[in-house]
Amino acid sequence: GPKVLQIPSHQIIDMGQMVTLNCDPVSNHLYFYWYKQILGQQMEFLVNFYNGKVMEKSKLFKDQFSVERPDGSYFTLKIQPTALEDSAVYFCASSLDGPEVFFGKGTRLTVV
């Protein structure tokens, strides 16, 4: 089936540094999302994105976070600067229209 690819699968970064998480969504999808999952806890919505713009962002989407999809390529989540509490698994997702959303395998971010 359709796949969302996330690169890298693991990333370790020093606190205060910048990190960019990359996502290659399903090719014909129009809507893109980032979710955050802390081990053993539930999946939390961060942001959704359509037609080059943020649709909605949650309280977890701090000012240090930004998303973009330049030239229809990777959909990226940038965190600058990172903080210890940003350690989590970040899932990218995409959808065509309805609630059937396709998720990537996640990027485990460890901030040390």
Add this chain to the structure above:
Amino acid sequence: TQTVSQSDAHVTVFEGDSVELRCNYSYGGSIYLSWYIQHHGHGLQFLLKYYSGNPVVQGVNGFEAEFSKSDSSFHLRKASVHWSDSAVYFCAVSANNAGAKLTFGGGTRLTVRP
């Protein structure tokens, strides 16, 4: 405000048993209800959804879910589980518009013993 509650954090059954994973929600307005499965180390995979019509919806791999407006519930069921069904199951609600965010419950970890 959308909230989703999955009352059981862990469910353990034997292979061949039936199972019901419970989901209750609160939301004002027209919504989609859906279930996702997460195998260890993977992202979520869509199982099924409900918006309107027949309250019992069929999904992949023999899963079905039943919507109840009176109970504000959308429980997931399977008549005979297989060891490969061991995973975390998430119930979710979303508004009835394209690209709407999913609000997830806390998840239920299903363990199927051989």
